[in-house]
Amino acid sequence: MRETVKMHAFQAINAALHEAMEADPKVLVFGEDIADREGGGVTGATIGLSTKFGDMRVKSTPISEQAIMGAAIGAALAGYKPVAEIMLMNFTTVCMDMIFNHAAKLRFMSGGQSTVPITIRTLTGAGWQTAGQHADHLEGWFAHAAGIKVVAPSNPAEYKGLLLSCIQDPDPCIIIESAGTLFIPGDVPVDQGPIPLGVARVVQEGTDVTIVSWSSMVVRSLQALPILAEAGISVELVDLRTVSPWDRETVLASVAKTGRCVVVHEAVRSFGPGAEIAATVNEELFGQLKAPVRRLGAPYSPVPFAKVLEDAFLVSVDEIVAAVTEVAGQG
Amino acid sequence: MRETVKMHAFQAINAALHEAMEADPKVLVFGEDIADREGGGVTGATIGLSTKFGDMRVKSTPISEQAIMGAAIGAALAGYKPVAEIMLMNFTTVCMDMIFNHAAKLRFMSGGQSTVPITIRTLTGAGWQTAGQHADHLEGWFAHAAGIKVVAPSNPAEYKGLLLSCIQDPDPCIIIESAGTLFIPGDVPVDQGPIPLGVARVVQEGTDVTIVSWSSMVVRSLQALPILAEAGISVELVDLRTVSPWDRETVLASVAKTGRCVVVHEAVRSFGPGAEIAATVNEELFGQLKAPVRRLGAPYSPVPFAKVLEDAFLVSVDEIVAAVTEVAGQG
Amino acid sequence: MAEHSNSPVPSTETLVDIYRRMIRIERNDDTIRTAIRRGKLVMPYYSARGQEVIPSAISTLLTNDDTICTIYRGIHDMVAKGMPLRPLWAEIAGRVDGTCKGKGGPMHLTHPETGVMVTTGIVGSSMPIANGLAWAAQLDGSKRVSIAYFGDGASNIGAFHESLNLASLWKLPVVFVCQNNGFAEHTRYENGTSVDFISKRAIGYGMPGYTVDGNDPWAMYAAAYEAITRARDGEGPTLLECKTFRFLGHVLGDDDKYMTKEEKAAAIADDPLPKFRARLLAEGHATDEQLTKLGTDIQAEVDDAMAFGLASEYPSVDELRRDVFEKEIAA
Amino acid sequence: MAEHSNSPVPSTETLVDIYRRMIRIERNDDTIRTAIRRGKLVMPYYSARGQEVIPSAISTLLTNDDTICTIYRGIHDMVAKGMPLRPLWAEIAGRVDGTCKGKGGPMHLTHPETGVMVTTGIVGSSMPIANGLAWAAQLDGSKRVSIAYFGDGASNIGAFHESLNLASLWKLPVVFVCQNNGFAEHTRYENGTSVDFISKRAIGYGMPGYTVDGNDPWAMYAAAYEAITRARDGEGPTLLECKTFRFLGHVLGDDDKYMTKEEKAAAIADDPLPKFRARLLAEGHATDEQLTKLGTDIQAEVDDAMAFGLASEYPSVDELRRDVFEKEIAA
């Protein structure tokens, strides 16, 4: 059995950054407040890096997200592997040009002459009552943008393994650190290495219903599992891990087996990433489904402040249980 | 019969802006190069406005999209109805914070105290060999953003009617002017008034297959219709007109009748807006469909420069014909 | 203030007014912190303790028609502006009687009646919107003034630049008030900002810019008087850099490791509140009794507001469907 | 240039080198325009005719290791930098032998071998990326310099501000070269820019800034010499505002209605090319014969490049699946 250490997601991220910087002198880490002089990041994810690797490779920046992303892109063009932090996912909106028009497209627009192997680390997710401008799950936008990979881990070991892969990847990656996943300690194998991008993880095998989820909603789905098991429903839980490019094979194989599928994500449901998965499952498995593919996501609304509203905004364990139960009863 | 005038889309837009400014002194028009001193906009859509309504209500701006959107939002908060031009849709990425975090959310975040009745006019679409950074169809992003309406007309009369509605609407709207729709003259009723938002248009009734489309792909779908008719396939063509909030009733009623659906849009197919429609049709009409819902959209790639690639990037009439024909043969 | 003052030297009445606003800010801040400590309020809190003079001096020169756009660290600006405390408290408690029905929370408090138009959680984003409000004032032919509050860190983001350029070009009646507290989160001024005085940046926009002691009510009043008068007289914008200090770090609970004990102690020893009080007494503007009573009265007002806020109902979950658009979203 | 020059006064050799680069730009530009007129090329073309001196003088001070980031109006910058003309022509013709295999086109030409790293179609976006390249040079401990080319209009967008601030803070070896041709599309300088000299904006970043006659090779060389030397010596960035004029409007076909006939005529009468030629002859730096031969040789090179480009194959549609990521996308 692999030796493991219990840690939180930020410790796992911190470990991955340390290992990546140690292994490859081209890895750079920067963003607002991330150096030790500033306390090693608001979340502590970067603690110790500047002290260990020096203030040339690890830099706190001004509040200038376009300049941050530009620095990442330019350094990447010159052979570096920058890991840039955009403190919160909503702040990608002030540097979306750099990400979408440049980082994601430069390889293609240059006909393969240029590569932009950057990693964007960004925090988000409802649950902390940070309200309308600090908690959106925008993975659907990035998944719709050709040329950037979208990664959304759900537990500490996965944070470490997926972040390591993002850093090594020859293309731009955005990795989402979501509130609902961050304070649940998990066992991280001492030798936890990179986890391949684009490959889903079957968290639990089952035969009645497939749940496809990622990030914070894997956590909630896991909470739904014992309740569903008790109700006699055998659930196969697939953690997508990489939202784009997503692992169609694993999802389709699972739903081909169960005949039923519920997609659960934190993002707004309407025009959300779950629609792609639902639409694909329907296209590929038409006639083989026992029930319509269900999608659970946030209502069409900004993230609200009041706790009672924030709770209602997020897909609840109860809603997952209800949707899976309903689907299980069909067909 | 209504009297009509043949005109191009930009003339229709120009007419709508003139009428709206005439009717309501609170309507403002601004953006880069849009005043007559600068030639009335790169497309001529705003010609004559500054001369007629003066340079307080019609203003050319610096190249400062955040400042443009901020000016729109602030003026709207003070009771104006600003129509701001973001020259090309890709440039929304330099002011996405203003649009997404502010314009779309201020009503909600203020508990209804504030309204932001702005209209964003923006040009995009492949076909002009403007390559990777000037032609993206990003309606899927905006449709996923709660609090902003997304409008995408397909012919001159619709441009006029829908733009008038956007301006009158009490909420923020983004209206997309897409290359493929702009140079086909159309008959615009002399008395063309506002066309309600959120209501689709059944362009042609049919019984075998429903095509759901909008903007440039309505134009291509229209070109596919005679070919399909010749092949004996009866197509119902639905022009969505408003991508968000979309007219579920009309689409579902149509597909309930035909049992077959092809969604066609210019945007990248993957995680694109068509997925929402396909997923919803599958959910709502499960068991009633004769064939899987097909989605046609651009490949997962930035917009290419070379004509041969740009042509291949866009969904072609042939592809529409092939997809509809295939679906018609199923079930 | 009913009539506009016509002297840059504050009268006794004005001085006491400034003091009253400061005490109102301070009592409110203290009571909020106590409520958080006691678990009665749950929210991220960005105290402005130490920065009271700036908005207090400015607000004595404003009426309810004048508007402010402020930031997450902005409750002092709102209180100074005259926002009523009861709905403020209900809002930060996430209750239905809040200014925003509990949906916006402390980072998005607004109250158009008293001119509190926007509170943003996005660094820099108060400025572009303040321009729009100023443009509306200009269009209305009114003498309304628009104030944009922001921090020193915010002077490094793109929106600052675009806003100052546009305001200067269009001669907008706006005052850009930079509350320079020496830190952006945990980053010291000089590690984020490349110029010794932010006011120098005004040169790049052909705009007057001044650095003021933001803790000195006389200096603040004189500077604000000049800038606001300039704006009202149609002469255009001014940049005011107001030097101050935040006693309680970035967010409540902040460990302050990124500053020296000495500088913090020195700043607190120089607390503008007792200093101002002493000078008011010394110069005979008020008696000890008067000022003490003022404090007591205000504490009573704050206590009442807290009681009101905490007794208010929680919003119904239906609120998620309201205020997204003017028309309620279907369930 | 093999050895770095050590005088701000150009030698005869350097002057002829500048002239050769200018003629190469001009012949190339003229030939492109002819090809477009004859229908041999189809593309949006932003001629830089009139702006030849700026990149020509700068490029004599650069090696292939030094990098440039430029804009849609940037073919002159690339040609000056030494980008080979054959793949340039194949690219603008959308052919597979193009630098970018025909995928980028004229607005996204890149050629890392000669240091042409990024060509962007987004106003202002050359600057943040140039910083990243400069940071990489610093990290490498090399003396490489990064040049950011952009226009006067671009000095009003947020990315400008963030980039100059970061570059100054981090003492990056970058030179910000503003090619101030007096217009942004159809907007005159003074209608978009609030300051009389863009170079004054450098004050706001504690950075040296100079306004130079961009049509005077001696002045341009001296200014570039100082800025590039400063950058190489690790002393940080410089802002150069280089005054010039574009003879052919914003985009080919532009009607120039937004400028007076007189100012255009005056600018063209002051064409830097014949003027420079005359002075080279007058001062005895070259003979008429020499310069004429130089022109003929270069025309032959350009003609060869055109023939090569137009004879090159069109890319295969499979190219849409290549260079999106390193790994080809599945069909």
Ligand SMILES: Cc1ncc(C[n+]2csc(CCOP(=O)(O)OP(=O)(O)O)c2C)c(N)n1
């Ligand atoms: C665009 C953006 N980037 C980053 C943040 C995270 N953030 C919140 S406050 C803050 C520091 C702001 O400092 P300053 O402008 O000096 O204001 P202060 O908090 O000192 O009042 C940062 C970086 C943000 N809210 N928005």
Ligand SMILES: Cc1ncc(C[n+]2csc(CCOP(=O)(O)OP(=O)(O)O)c2C)c(N)n1
């Ligand atoms: C962010 C953004 N906004 C608008 C445009 C449209 N646009 C293209 S060129 C241009 C004018 C740029 O003027 P300037 O910076 O002076 O450069 P010049 O074209 O004169 O060389 C504009 C507005 C754009 N490409 N990007």
Ligand SMILES: [Mg+2]
């Ligand atoms: Mg600060």
Ligand SMILES: [Mg+2]
């Ligand atoms: Mg220009």
